[in-house]
Amino acid sequence: MDTTRNTALEAWMNEHGHSSNSLARALNSALEHLTGKPGRFDGRTVRDWRSGRVSWPNTATRRALEDVTGLSPIALGFVPRGRTPSTTAPPQEDPMKRRTIVAGGIAAAAAAAAAAAPAHAASRRIGMSDVGRLQRRFADVIASDHRHGGQVTTEQRATALADEALNLQNSGTATQRVRSNLYACAASFYSSAMWAAIDGRRYTEAARHMREAQALAELSGDQAIKFRIWSHAGTLYRHMGRPADALAANDVARNLHITRRDPLFASLGIARQMAIQGVARDRSGLRRAFDQAQDAMDRADPDAYRPVWLMAFYDQAELHSLALSAHLSLGYYPAAEYHAHRCLVALRPHMRRSRSIATSRLAHAQLAQGDAEAAAATAMSVPPSAATQHARVSRMLQEFGAALRATAPGSSTAHAWTEHTAAWRTPS
Missing domain, CATH: 1.20.58 (Methane Monooxygenase Hydroxylase; Chain G, domain 1)
Structure with missing residues (x-):
């Protein structure tokens, strides 16, 4: 068979210091990002492309090539079936331009920064x-x-x-x-x-x-950061009182292939869905959701590499915290109190914000069960810095005070709470 050597691909590999084997490894990773399954490229595959024996790879391979190189397959010297090779490739849309459109103002700002950069910057590696x-x-x-x-x-x-x-x-x-x-x-x-x-x-x-x-x-x-962003989107909509949007966003996170590869991501996705169920007033399967999240957490390899943001917060305490949120929203106050105590026992020392949130929720659960004195004591244990400077904690404690005055108007407990909160506003 008459073949034409792919000099454009060879030139790109030489410029970027790739051997056939190293390019194959990069493509295997890119294909896994795209499909969720590792690629099976090797050095021989790349050598077949360079020699021209394979002039037009399949669709998934072309996409992986574009992701790795930033160039279209034609710009890399590949020739679509039915066309003859040409030394002059037809004009192609710059892939970085296309990605800039996808990224909106972010990439545009980065391009502006490049224009302002000194001339010698391009020589930096x-x-x-x-x-x-x-x-x-x-x-x-x-x-x-x-x-x-x-x-x-x-x-x-x-x-x-x-x-x-x-x-x-x-x-x-x-x-x-x-x-x-x-x-x-x-x-x-x-x-x-x-x-x-x-x-x-x-x-x-x-x-x-x-x-x-x-x-x-x-x-x-990056699958992990995509998960974090969509999972956060679910939390954003949950706090905004938009449970349908919250569930849809969280489903995007849960359907990423990283949740099938690592049970800890799957556990977090289920746990956050449980919290959304509370806002949605969906009482079905709440206990089952907790058990599923717990099971996935128990199956996760403790020694697997995971991003710092996940390891810094998601653990047994956070699972109980999300269960606490769900049960409190649904009015299951004894269960909410149970999960609050389990959360507080398991919290790591550096989780100050989380401790204040769990403590404030515990106070609400205790008050709803008629124990105003214990609830007030719990609420008063929240550090003044969190009570006055953290918006979520401040809001929960304001709502607690209103509920306490409605539940026990004129009581010594309500009076003590009023004096306690007045001290927050008094300059030291």
């Missing part, structure tokens, strides 16, 4: 060490959020770091792997900004961060 530096700063954002929660400063810091990751994209040359990781970093930072805004009840800002995070996650192809 961006590598995984740069990605690692950003990932360490992401871990700092996560830690700060668990200490304080919902703060505008956390949101602002996260968006600034997202901009830094995007600017880095345009400050030099990088492999497709590095670029994908940079997009994942930027998406991670925007998802943290989104969560800080949700936690602070700034829902308009949260929705804006969500859209930016979703676009960047698509560019990265």
Whole structure:
């Protein structure tokens, strides 16, 4: 058979330092992102493309090639069936231009940063060490959020770091792997900004961060960060009182193939659906949902590698916290109190925000069962910093005070609570 050597593909491989085997490995990873199943490419496959023996790979392979290289198959020298090779490829839409359209204003801002960059920037090589530096700063954002929660400063810091990751994209040359990781970093930072805004009840800002995070996650192809963003979207809609949208968003997260690969992701998806059921007033299968989430958590390999954001918060305590939320919403107060105590016992020391939220919910569950004195004592144990500075906690304690005055008007317990909250507003 008469074949024409694919010099365009060879030139791209030489420019980016790929051997046949290393390109095959990169394509296997890209195909797994696309289909959920590892690819079966090897060095011989790539050599067949270079020699021209295979001139037009199948659809999934072409997509993987485009994801890895950033170029269309024709720009890489492949020839569609029925056409003859040409030394001059027809004009093709720039894939980075197409992705910029998908990413909206984010990629446009990154392009503007590139235009403003000094001329020598293109000579810089961006590598995984740069990605690692950003990932360490992401871990700092996560830690700060668990200490304080919902703060505008956390949101602002996260968006600034997202901009830094995007600017880095345009400050030099990088492999497709590095670029994908940079997009994942930027998406991670925007998802943290989104969560800080949700936690602070700034829902308009949260929705804006969500859209930016979703676009960047698509560019990265990272399943874990896609899960985080869509799962957060479900939480956003739950807090906004939109249970149908919350279920739809959470279903997107639960249907990602990472939930089939890692039971811990599956467990979190089920647990958050359980909390949404509470807002939706769906009483069916609540206990079954908890058992399914528990079973998936128990099956998860404790030694598997997982992203820092997941390992920093999702554990037995968080599972009980989500069950607490669901039962409290549905008026199952004894069950809510049970899960609150289990949550508080299991919480790790750094989870200050989570402890304040669980304690506030416990007070509500106790008051609803008629134990005003114990409920007030529980509510008073919430640190003043959380009670006054964390929007969700403040709202829950305001609602608790209103319920306490309605339940036991004029009582010594209601009076004590009024004096306690007055002390929060008194300058020290």
